[in-house]
Amino acid sequence: MHEGAIAEGILTVALDHMNRNKGKVIGEVGLKLGELSGVEEYALRTAWQVVTRGTAAEKAVLVIDRVPLAGRCRSCDRERLIGKEIREAAGLMEPVYGPSLVPYSFICPVCGEPLEVVSGREMQVDYLDID
Template sequence: MHELSIAQSVVEAVEKELESQPGALLRKIGLRIGELSGVDPDSLRFSWECLTRETGFEGVALVIETRAWQRRCPPCDIVFAVSDYQTVCPQCGTRETEHAGGNELDIAYLELETP
């Protein structure tokens, strides 16, 4: 249950970003969360609501895009989503695949109302 710390980190990073947007009204924060990030979107939303209540961030919507766990097969030059823990290449069957996504824990964008 570290989603509260994660929510706090989102607040800090966005506050910093908003310093360069004087007068803008924050409406939405777009997040990207990978399947392997260890962060649960629902509990992050709950933590966000608790943390931002009666602050300047109250009512700001979190828009969470989840990202699948992905691996790359270099010989086949393909990227595939891992389902049922199958990390072998679906095309050639090699086990020698590389990590290609799923650890994301990113702030992708902000949506602002500008004066």
């Protein structure tokens, strides 16, 4: 993933929105980032500081909401966090992001059917705080 291009894309969305609403300064940008979006948070924050320099978003805070990876079983129709049990067993309270250190299970533990991913791939602007 190219975090620089992603940061530029977010900035374009934010500035467009600001201009349409006749705003002057972007105070906050809320972002939904899926566990499997492939975006590295630190690299994105660094790129964000670079691309916003000298723009109306220069002081904007990037608020990143990480969306856990979840799947739905076609057989029992239940939604499950993929890999959550494995992470807990490994003693990891926080979800592991980025290149996974622990394996994900895409199989329903009850039915043995494949899980269809329903969330965790998001990469979208959730909200904007503009003055």
